[in-house]
Amino acid sequence: MSEKVIVIGGGHNGLTAAATLARHGRSVVLLEKRSGLGGLAAPFEIADGYRVPGLLHDTDRFRPAVARALELHQHGLQWRETPRTELGLSAKGRGVLLSSNREAMAQELQQHSPSDVQPYHRLMTFLDSIRHIVEDLFDSPPPAPAKRELGEAIKMLKKGWAFRRLGAETMIEVLRIAPMCIADWLNEHFESAHLKALLASPALLGTWMGPWSAGSTTTWLLDELTRGRAVAGGPAALVDSLRRCAEAAGVEIRTGCPVRHLQLENGRVRGVELESGETIETASVLATTDAQTTFLELIRPADLGVEFAERIANVRSRGLVAKVHLALSGPLENTTRPGSFERMRTGEHVDDLERAFDAVKYRQISERPILDVWVPSLEDSSLAPKGHHVVSILAQFAPYDLEGGWTDAARVTLGDRVVDTLAEYAPGLKKRIVARQVLSPADLEGELGLTGGHLYHGEHALDQLAFLRPVFDCAHYRTPIEGLIVGGSSCHPGGGLTGVPGWLAAKAL
Amino acid sequence: MSRHSPFHERTAALCTSYRWKEWAGYHAVCSYDTSVEREYFAFRHAAGLLDASPLIKYDVRGPDAAAYLSRLSVRRIDKLAVGRVVYCCWVDDRGHVIDDGTIARLDEDAYRVTTGEPELWWLEQNRRGYDVSVEETTHRYGVLALQGPSSGAILSAVTGTDLTGLRYFGLTSARLADRDVLVSRTGYTGDLGYEVWVEAEHALPVWDTLMTEGRAYGIVPAGLDALDVTRIEAGYLLLGIDYKSAPRCLIDAQKSSPYEIGLGWMVQLDREPFIGQAALRAEKERGSEWALVGLDVSWTALEALYERHGLPPSLATHAWRTAAPLYDGKRQIGQATSGTWSPTLKRNLALATVRRGYDRVGTRIEIETTVEYRRHTIPATVVDRPFFDPERRRS
Numbered sequence: 009m010s011e012k013v014i015v016i017g018g019g020h021n022g023l024t025a026a027a028t029l030a031r032h033g034r035s036v037v038l039l040e041k042r043s044g045l046g047g048l049a050a051p052f053e054i055a056d057g058y059r060v061p062g063l064l065h066d067t068d069r070f071r072p073a074v075a076r077a078l079e080l081h082q083h084g085l086q087w088r089e090t091p092r093t094e095l096g097l098s099a100k101g102r103g104v105l106l107s108s109n110r111e112a113m114a115q116e117l118q119q120h121s122p123s124d125v126q127p128y129h130r131l132m133t134f135l136d137s138i139r140h141i142v143e144d145l146f147d148s149p150p151p152a153p154a155k156r157e158l159g160e161a162i163k164m165l166k167k168g169w170a171f172r173r174l175g176a177e178t179m180i181e182v183l184r185i186a187p188m189c190i191a192d193w194l195n196e197h198f199e200s201a202h203l204k205a206l207l208a209s210p211a212l213l214g215t216w217m218g219p220w221s222a223g224s225t226t227t228w229l230l231d232e233l234t235r236g237r238a239v240a241g242g243p244a245a246l247v248d249s250l251r252r253c254a255e256a257a258g259v260e261i262r263t264g265c266p267v268r269h270l271q272l273e274n275g276r277v278r279g280v281e282l283e284s285g286e287t288i289e290t291a292s293v294l295a296t297t298d299a300q301t302t303f304l305e306l307i308r309p310a311d312l313g314v315e316f317a318e319r320i321a322n323v324r325s326r327g328l329v330a331k332v333h334l335a336l337s338g339p340l341e342n343t344t345r346p347g348s349f350e351r352m353r354t355g356e357h358v359d360d361l362e363r364a365f366d367a368v369k370y371r372q373i374s375e376r377p378i379l380d381v382w383v384p385s386l387e388d389s390s391l392a393p394k395g396h397h398v399v400s401i402l403a404q405f406a407p408y409d410l411e412g413g414w415t416d417a418a419r420v421t422l423g424d425r426v427v428d429t430l431a432e433y434a435p436g437l438k439k440r441i442v443a444r445q446v447l448s449p450a451d452l453e454g455e456l457g458l459t460g461g462h463l464y465h466g467e468h469a470l471d472q473l474a475f476l477r478p479v480f481d482c483a484h485y486r487t488p489i490e491g492l493i494v495g496g497s498s499c500h501p502g503g504g505l506t507g508v509p510g511w512l513a514a515k516a517l
Numbered sequence: 518m519s520r521h522s523p524f525h526e527r528t529a530a531l532c533t534s535y536r537w538k539e540w541a542g543y544h545a546v547c548s549y550d551t552s553v554e555r556e557y558f559a560f561r562h563a564a565g566l567l568d569a570s571p572l573i574k575y576d577v578r579g580p581d582a583a584a585y586l587s588r589l590s591v592r593r594i595d596k597l598a599v600g601r602v603v604y605c606c607w608v609d610d611r612g613h614v615i616d617d618g619t620i621a622r623l624d625e626d627a628y629r630v631t632t633g634e635p636e637l638w639w640l641e642q643n644r645r646g647y648d649v650s651v652e653e654t655t656h657r658y659g660v661l662a663l664q665g666p667s668s669g670a671i672l673s674a675v676t677g678t679d680l681t682g683l684r685y686f687g688l689t690s691a692r693l694a695d696r697d698v699l700v701s702r703t704g705y706t707g708d709l710g711y712e713v714w715v716e717a718e719h720a721l722p723v724w725d726t727l728m729t730e731g732r733a734y735g736i737v738p739a740g741l742d743a744l745d746v747t748r749i750e751a752g753y754l755l756l757g758i759d760y761k762s763a764p765r766c767l768i769d770a771q772k773s774s775p776y777e778i779g780l781g782w783m784v785q786l787d788r789e790p791f792i793g794q795a796a797l798r799a800e801k802e803r804g805s806e807w808a809l810v811g812l813d814v815s816w817t818a819l820e821a822l823y824e825r826h827g828l829p830p831s832l833a834t835h836a837w838r839t840a841a842p843l844y845d846g847k848r849q850i851g852q853a854t855s856g857t858w859s860p861t862l863k864r865n866l867a868l869a870t871v872r873r874g875y876d877r878v879g880t881r882i883e884i885e886t887t888v889e890y891r892r893h894t895i896p897a898t899v900v901d902r903p904f905f906d907p908e909r910r911r912s
Contacts, residue, residue, distance in 0.1 A: 275795055309646035310588045310790040313610040318642060 012037060013517065014280050014288060015259075016267055016306070017296035017496060019047025020070075020243075021510030023250035025294050025495045027078050028514035030257035037288065038259055039280070041266040045251055047456060048463060049243035049505055055443035058335035058392050060400040062243025063452075064463065065351075065382045067505055068092055068108075068235045070246055073147045074507040078253050085249035087237040094351040095344060096206040097433040103344040104202050108235070121200035131197055135233060137178050141171055142233040149484055149512050150474040150500040187470065190228045191219040191358045205355045209378060212404060214464035214503045216326055218365030219358045223470040230468070234506065242384055243505055250507075270492065272311045277491030294513055296496035298465035299323055299478035301457055307489070316488055319479040323498070324472065327449030327461030328368045330377075330406035332426040334399040335392065335443040340383050342434045352381040354429060364405055371411040373422050376429050377403040396442070401426055408449035408461045419446040464503020465496050474500055485516035493517045519544045522570035523659035523720030527728075531738050538741065541635070541655070543571035546740035553835045554860070556743035560706050561861050563735030564665035566727060567744055569712065570720075572660050573618075575630045575640055579649035582626050588791050589643055590620065591775055591784045597622045602686045602701050606780050607639070612796030613763035613772035615639060616756060617780065619703060621688050629654070633756035634765070643792070659720035663727065664710030664747070666909060667734040672700060672711055675730045680711070685911040694722040705744060707751020709909040745836040749857045749866055752811055752902035754778060758838045759809070759854045759868050774800050777870070779809035779902070808876035811902035812843075812853060814865040814884055818895035826889050832858045832865070843869055844883045844894055850875050853884055853897075859904060866904050867897070875899070 011034075015026040018040030026038040044050050046062070053059045075085055091109035098104075104120050107113045110132060117125045144167070151167060152160050171179060185193050190211045194204040208219045211228030215221075239246045254261065270293060271279040279289040295302040303312060303320045339348055355361050355378040364374035380402040385391045392398045403426045410418055423446040431437045449461025458465065466478055475483045478498040485493050495513025497503035520543050522528070528546050536547040546568065548556055559565040577586060586594035590605045597603055599622050606617035618631040630640070640651045663672060669681045676691040680700060683689055688701040696719040704710030715723045728736060748755065756762055763772040774797065775784050786798050816830075823830045836857035843851040856867030867884070875882060878901055883894035 272790075275790075304645065309643075310584075314643060314792055315610050317645065321645065 011035070011292065012288075012290050013292040013294060014039060014290045015294045015296065016280070016302075017047065018042075018045040018261065018263065019296060019496070020049045020247060020250060020505050020507055021496050021513075022047070022296040023247065023254050023510070024074060024078065024507040025296060025510035025514040026259045026261075027250060027254040027257050028511055029294070029517065030254060030259045031078065032514075036254075036257075036259045038254065038261045039265045039267055039282070040261070040263045041457060043264045045261070045263060046244065046247035049247045051244045052333070054333040054335050054398060054445045058396070058398050058443060060333055060382075060398050061241065061245070061384050061388065061391065062247075062505075063331055063400075063447075063456075064243055064505055065380060065400065065402060066235075067239035067243055067246050068237060069231070069504045069506050070239060071147060071234070071506050071508050071511075072236060074511045077511065078250070080249045080253055083249040083252035083256065085246065086240040088240045089237070092235075092238055092351070093349070094206070094353055095342070095349040096202055096356070097342060097344050097352050097354050098202060098356055099343075099432055101344075104200070104206055105345070106206055117200075117203070121198075121203060124198045124200050124203055127197040134178070134181070138174060138182055138229075139233050141174065142229060144170065145474070146230070146234050146501045146506075146508060149516065150477070152475055152484055154480065185225045186229075187223055188225040189220050189222050190224040191362075193225045194358075201357045205358050205361060206353060208358055209353060209355055209361055209380070209404075212361065212365070212378075213329065213380070213402065214462075214468045216324060216328060216368075216467045216469070218362040220362050221365075226470055226473070227468045230473070230501070231504075234501075241388060246505065267306055269306050269308055270311075270489075272307070272489060275311070275488075275490055277489060291491045292493070292517060293491060294493040294495050294517060296494075296510055296513075297457065298325065298459045298462070298496055299482075299494065299498035300325060300459040302494055302496075302498075303487075311489070313488055316479070316481060319481075323466050323478045324469065325460035325462040325466045327408040327452060327458065327463065328405040329463055330403045330422055330426075330449060331445075331447040331452070332401040332403050332423055333445040333447075334401070334427070334441055336397045336399060336437075336440040337442050338395065338436075338440050339397055340381075340399055340434055340440075341436055344433055348383070348386055350383050350386045352379075352433075354379040354381075354433070368405040368407040371407050371409055373406045373410065373418070373425060374404070375425065377405065377422075377426055379403055379426060379430055381430065401430070406448055408453070410448070410450075414448045414450040419448060422446055422448065465498040466503075468502050473502060477502060485513040520656070522568050523717040524568045524570060524661070524724050526721065527724050528568050528738065532740075536740070536742075540741065541571040541573055545571055546738075548740040548742045549738050553740075553742045553746065556737055556739035557746050557860060559735065559737035559739055560665045560708060560743055560747050562666065563737065564663055564668045564671055564731060565706075565737055565739030565743060566724075566731070567662040567664065567739045567741075569660040569662045570658070571655070573632045573635055574654045574658060575632070575637065576623075576652050576654045577628045577630055577640070577649055578626055578652075579647070580626055581647040582628055582649045584789075585644070585647040585649045586620060586628055586630070587789065589640070590791065591780075591793065591797065593785050593788055594620055594628070599624060600688045602688050602703055604686075605783060606775050607636070608775065608793035608797065609763050610793060610796065611763075611772075612774045612793040612800055614760060614775055614778060614780070615763050617754065621701060623688070623699075634762055639764070657717055659715050659717050659723070661713045661715075661724065661727065662704055662706075662710065662744075663713060663736075664704045664706040664708055666709055667736075668710050671727065671731045671734045671736060672713070675726050676700070683711075694719070694726040696723060698723060705751070705753055706747035707753065707903055707905055707910060708747065708907060742835045745855075746857045746859070749836055749855055749868060750859050750861065750903070750905035752868065752904055754780075754809070754868070755838075755855065759870075773807065773870075774805060776800055776805040777807040777809065781805075804873065806873055807851070807870050808873060810869050810871055810876050810899045811904055812856070812867040812869050812882075812884065812897040813900045814856070814867055814897040815895055816865050819865065819886065822886065822888055822893055822895055828888070834858075841867075842885045843871060843897070844885070845875065850882060862905055864904065868902075871899075
């Protein structure tokens with residue numbers, strides 16, 4: 009088992025996979041196209057002296073099971089002990105300060121909307137009762153309902169039994185809500201429109217859904233139930249510890265090393281050809297690139313089955329989130345509530361979210377985008393010159409296939425709309441902008457090789473999750489090509505900084 | 518609503534029998550006369566002129582056309598020289614035949630593909646990653662099949678070029694009735710024969726010239742019924758009758774591999790990857806379950822059977838295509854899918870699919886025959902295909 013494994017992609021999944029394999033005694037070479045590691049978790053420079061520590065914001069979905077398996081604490085990983093808070097920005101009132109601390113949340117609701125306190129507790133109790141089921145699904149390979157193997161049948165029975173043991177009432181509730189839209193479900197619980205909008209919006213990241221889209225409750229549950237503590241220092245710190253872990257385990261890391269294609273012989277992996285012309289012989293490749301890149305670009309069409317290629321091409325991967333980065337000459341002050349907040353979010357009503365989503369159906373940029381705002385320089389002042397700050401914004405929605413294409417003018421329009429929207433809650437904002445960077449889904453595709461500029465390597469949707477992700481015949485990390493394993497966000501359990509696809513794929517090898 | 522072929526004005530005027538059928542969305546003549554004999558014997562003894570315009574055509578162009586078609590086909594296309602045509606079949610991932618037809622190399626980067634059924638979806642689906650364009654050109658060209666021993670002489674006369682030197686499966690441009698045409702030495706009759714390809718708007722003068730100049734050589738307009746008799750004599754398959762197109766099958770049992778329909782000879786396994794390669798390699802190693810054979814159905818047994826009923830022997834005057842079960846004793850071992858009385862060979866012929874083990878020449882089996890609404894079986898013998906194969910077909 010000592011032959012060489014090539015891991016393609018140096019994002020969090022690639023690093024996790026490489027480290028896992030190396031710690032199991034495999035000789036591993038990791039190839040990253042860009043000059044630095046981390047992918048969506050890598051630091052990104054906005055302007056000279058200003059950078060953000062990652063394109064994605066949340067590290068609180070990185071799975072403790074992966075961190076434990078790789079002993080990342082020995083490689084510098086530190087969890088943040090403070091609860092995660094997020095201010096829901098409001099033009100008129102005090103907004104809502106969401107908190108992962110339940111007492112703080114209850115107190116906040118007591119102030120904001122007293123009738124929502126009890127429903128909040130009830131919802132949390134319900135989530136607690138099903139959390140272990142979702143976590144178990146999340147941390148293990150997806151079930152394989154089509155496989156005729158005793159071991160698989162037993163695994164399915166175990167999962168089914170655990171599900172049944174929730175009790176009839178909870179089980180039926182899960183089955184009832186899974187295909188629902190998040191807006192309907194939250195309406196059953198809460199009164200405060202602002203609270204519902206804030207709770208609903210994380211369900212939309214990485215999907216092609218508005219809050220009234222069927223199935224958004226499932227994406228909401230997956231997001232909500234897999235959150236834990238965040239990593240101190242954000243995505244960049246996570247990548248650092250993964251890199252150290254991989255290096256300590258002996259992984260040979262080669263950056264600036266784009267792969268041209270995989271060399272195959274009789275349906276088996278034989279080697280990897282780099283853009284430089286160099287070839288590396290190997291019988292095992294673990295690719296963490298997205299499914300379409302892996303199968304339709306890195307593999308020559310002749311080497312792939314027709315039906316399989318067609319299914320891969322049909323995986324929906326329409327990016328609709330843009331990144332806007334701001335470098336500010338001072339803090340980002342808001343009118344909603346005094347003080348500095350590391351995380352803020354716009355959207356005071358579910359209708360605001362839906363209206364923003366409507367635009368992408370017609371290939372337009374939302375008039376008033378929904379913003380997920382992060383000021384990482386509050387935690388790490390080294391990201392900007394003294395007294396200055398950086399703001400990282402995930403702006404929804406901006407379609408990959410924008411009508412008229414992503415011209416410079418379109419980028420300016422997007423940037424203006426984002427800044428205008430934020431400035432409604434932060435009147436001093438515009439004067440403080442030193443630099444502004446707009447990354448459309450098309451830019452994200454170009455910069456990071458994400459098909460469709462999709463941050464999650466393919467949309468989260470009921471038909472693109474678990475054993476259907478990315479398609480059923482490679483949902484268990486093995487692919488129709490012998491020696492090729494896939495382990496990026498295109499695979500179960502999907503996108504976001506979780507480390508799980510890479511980890512499970514490495515274990516499958 | 519069926520379309521009219523570019524020759525419709527002429528064929529309609531001649532079709533006094535009013536016997537038409539639908540072919541790929543076009544009106545096509547079954548036979549101009551009420552019986553098939555005159556047209557059949559023109560194919561075998563002089564020249565029959567068949568309007569084959571409904572033949573489905575795709576023009577494939579682009580720098581990757583050769584690689585693309587090679588990947589699609591069970592045989593290499595990249596080695597095909599300009600001015601050559603090849604008979605070929607196409608399979609899916611699991612090695613099941615989708616269609617069969619010809620590929621002609623018109624130019625360095627241009628090919629013309631003909632298929633039995635519309636396959637644009639499949640050609641388009643597999644274009645990903647190849648710099649090629651695929652365009653359906655069925656309606657753009659009129660095609661005339663001029664088949665029979667005097668076809669070469671007629672064509673040479675009307676084009677003013679000696680076409681007798683055009684090799685079997687060769688393709689050349691020529692002038693006919695002052696129009697540019699392509700002439701290929703291809704056909705579906707198993708005889709000496711050519712196909713003339715002309716742009717639709719120039720179709721009628723080409724027909725007229727062939728008919729006028731061909732009179733001295735005994736040219737006869739012929740329909741699909743006569744063609745069907747000749748193609749069975751030649752042992753050629755008909756999609757939808759002798760085998761079924763895999764994507765159009767409802768169950769796997771209806772699908773066939775090239776090995777199972779007698780096209781194994783064209784499969785070239787050891788080369789760059791092509792669609793179905795792994796499945797076909799595995800089948801070749803494993804051996805196929807079915808085989809396509811030619812049958813000679815006993816005339817004496819048939820005569821005797823009719824006699825038992827007090828009847829003279831009776832056979833349809835044209836080819837049949839209602840499948841008949843085949844038996845080895847009580848065990849059903851396959852089916853005959855089409856057949857005909859061969860007026861030239863004076864034999865009762867059929868194309869059949871049989872289980873492995875029954876495909877050796879000389880194997881005696883039984884075929885179901887119905888006389889006076891009663892089912893019987895009569896003996897049939899596996900014989901070589903093609904049943905009829907004159908020197909002049911290839912020479």
